[in-house]
Amino acid sequence: MRSTINDVAKMAGVSNMSVSLAFKGSPKISGATRRRIFEVAEKLNYVPNQAARQLRTGKxxxxxxxxxxxxxxxxxxxxxxxxxxxxxxxxxxxxxxxxxxxxxxxxxxxxxxxxxxxxxxxxxxxxxxxxxxxxxxxxxxxxxxxxxxxxxxxxxxxxDLEQCGRLMAEHFHQTGARSPAYVDAAPDMLYFSAFQKTREAFCRGLEAFGMAVSGRNYAAAGMTLEAGAEAFRRMSESGFDADAVFCVNDLCALGFMNEAAKHGLRAGHDFALAGIDDMEISSLSSLSLTSVRQPxxxxxxxxxxxxxxxxxxxxxxxxxxxxxxxxxxxxxxxxxxxxx
Structure with missing residues (x-):
C-alpha cells in the first residue's frame, strides 16, 4: 500500500501541515525538522502528489x-x-x-x-x-x-572582482616582479563586467607599485587549457620575458604552465604564475597553483x-x-x- 502524508507525519512526530510545508520549502519549518521529515519520507517511499498540489495551489x-x-x-x-x-x-x-x-x-x-x-x-x-x-x-x-x-x-x-585584481597585484609586488603579464578572456568576451573589473583593478594595482603590463605581455586568449597554452606561445614569439603571469582562471593558468614546461620554463622558478577560481585540482602538490578563491x-x-x-x-x-x-x-x- 502506498504511504500517505498521514504516515509520514505520524512517524516523524509532526503534523500533516508540517509535512506539507516541508515539501513546499517553507521557511516556517526548521532545517532539522525538514531533514527528519525527508528521512522518514524516504524510508516510507513517500512521494508527494506534485500534480495535485500544482492544481490546488497554481505553483x-x-x-x-x-x-x-x-x-x-x-x-x-x-x-x-x-x-x-x-x-x-x-x-x-x-x-x-x-x-x-x-x-x-x-x-x-x-x-x-x-x-x-x-x-x-x-x-x-x-x-x-x-x-x-x-x-x-x-x-x-x-x-x-x-x-x-x-x-x-x-x-x-x-x-568582489576589484579586490581580486588588487590582491594579485600586491602579491606579485611581494614576489619581486618587475615585468608582469596578463592573460585575459577571449576577444569576444572582453565586454563582460567580470573580466573588465578584474583586469582594470589588476592594472591599477600594478601601477601603484610602479609596474605595468606591456603589449607583448598581454594576451586575450580565453578560459581553457588550450587558451593558456596559446597565450604562452604568443608571448614567446619574440622571447618570453615576463616574471609574473596572472591568468583569467585556473584552467588557463594550468594550460600556460604546461606549455611553458614544454619550453623548459618552470612556474614558480622561472616566473610566478596565478589564476582565479581555486579549483580543487589547483591545490595538488604536483601543481601547487596560486589562485584567488571565489566562494x-x-x-x-x-x-x-x-x-x-x-x-x-x-x-x-x-x-x-x-x-x-x-x-x-x-x-x-x-x-x-x-x-x-
Missing part, C-alpha cells in the same frame, strides 16, 4: 539556474551547491548553459516560464537583459550571480536564500550582496618569494 516545485558555461568548474560547482540547497527545501532545480549567447539565455528563460518555474538564478551573459525583462513580465522572481554591470539594480550576489559555495547558498525570500513575496536585505575574495598563495608564486 510548481521547479526553480531554474541559467549559467554562462556549464563546462566551467566554477559554474558547475555553483550549480551543485544551489541544487543541494534547493533540494533541502523540496524544490527541483533545472539548470542550463547559455554558452555566453543571449539567444540561448533567452530561450532557456522562455522554457522555464513554460514550466511555471517559481524563481530563477542567472549568471547573465550581459549582451542584453532581454531574459530579465521576460521574467519580469511573467512575474517570476530572479537573482543574478557572479558578476553584473554597474548599472544593474536588481537582486544579486556577486564576487562558489557561499554565492550559491546566499543567492538561494535571496531567491526564496523573493518567492515568498519578501524584499531581501540587502538586495546586492558582494562577497570577498581570498588569495591562496602556493608554490607557483611562493617559491619566487623564497628566492628573494
Amino acid at each position: 510548481t516545485d521547479i526553480v531554474g539556474f541559467i549559467v554562462t558555461d556549464l563546462a566551467n568548474p566554477f559554474h558547475s560547482m555553483m550549480v551543485k551547491h544551489a541544487e543541494s540547497a534547493f533540494n533541502e527545501m523540496g524544490l527541483t532545480l533545472f539548470s542550463g548553459g547559455s554558452n555566453w549567447q543571449e539567444k540561448r539565455e533567452f530561450a532557456f528563460a522562455e522554457r522555464l516560464i513554460r514550466m511555471q518555474a517559481r524563481g530563477v538564478l542567472i549568471c547573465p551573459c550581459e549582451k542584453n537583459f532581454a531574459a530579465f525583462e521576460l521574467l519580469d513580465k511573467a512575474g517570476i522572481p530572479y537573482v543574478a550571480l557572479d558578476s553584473v554591470p554597474d548599472f544593474y539594480r536588481g537582486p544579486c550576489v556577486v564576487n 562558489y559555495r557561499d554565492i550559491a547558498r546566499q543567492s538561494v536564500q535571496m531567491l526564496c525570500a523573493l518567492m515568498e513575496g519578501k524584499k531581501p536585505e540587502p538586495m546586492r550582496l558582494m562577497l570577498p575574495q581570498e588569495l591562496c598563495a602556493r608554490g607557483t608564486t611562493l617559491k619566487r618569494m623564497k628566492a628573494l
Whole structure:
C-alpha cells in the first residue's frame, strides 16, 4: 500500500501541515525538522502528489539556474551547491548553459516560464537583459550571480572582482616582479563586467607599485587549457620575458604552465604564475597553483536564500550582496618569494 502524508507525519512526530510545508520549502519549518521529515519520507517511499498540489495551489516545485558555461568548474560547482540547497527545501532545480549567447539565455528563460518555474538564478551573459525583462513580465522572481554591470539594480550576489585584481597585484609586488603579464578572456568576451573589473583593478594595482603590463605581455586568449597554452606561445614569439603571469582562471593558468614546461620554463622558478577560481585540482602538490578563491559555495547558498525570500513575496536585505575574495598563495608564486 502506498504511504500517505498521514504516515509520514505520524512517524516523524509532526503534523500533516508540517509535512506539507516541508515539501513546499517553507521557511516556517526548521532545517532539522525538514531533514527528519525527508528521512522518514524516504524510508516510507513517500512521494508527494506534485500534480495535485500544482492544481490546488497554481505553483510548481521547479526553480531554474541559467549559467554562462556549464563546462566551467566554477559554474558547475555553483550549480551543485544551489541544487543541494534547493533540494533541502523540496524544490527541483533545472539548470542550463547559455554558452555566453543571449539567444540561448533567452530561450532557456522562455522554457522555464513554460514550466511555471517559481524563481530563477542567472549568471547573465550581459549582451542584453532581454531574459530579465521576460521574467519580469511573467512575474517570476530572479537573482543574478557572479558578476553584473554597474548599472544593474536588481537582486544579486556577486564576487568582489576589484579586490581580486588588487590582491594579485600586491602579491606579485611581494614576489619581486618587475615585468608582469596578463592573460585575459577571449576577444569576444572582453565586454563582460567580470573580466573588465578584474583586469582594470589588476592594472591599477600594478601601477601603484610602479609596474605595468606591456603589449607583448598581454594576451586575450580565453578560459581553457588550450587558451593558456596559446597565450604562452604568443608571448614567446619574440622571447618570453615576463616574471609574473596572472591568468583569467585556473584552467588557463594550468594550460600556460604546461606549455611553458614544454619550453623548459618552470612556474614558480622561472616566473610566478596565478589564476582565479581555486579549483580543487589547483591545490595538488604536483601543481601547487596560486589562485584567488571565489566562494562558489557561499554565492550559491546566499543567492538561494535571496531567491526564496523573493518567492515568498519578501524584499531581501540587502538586495546586492558582494562577497570577498581570498588569495591562496602556493608554490607557483611562493617559491619566487623564497628566492628573494
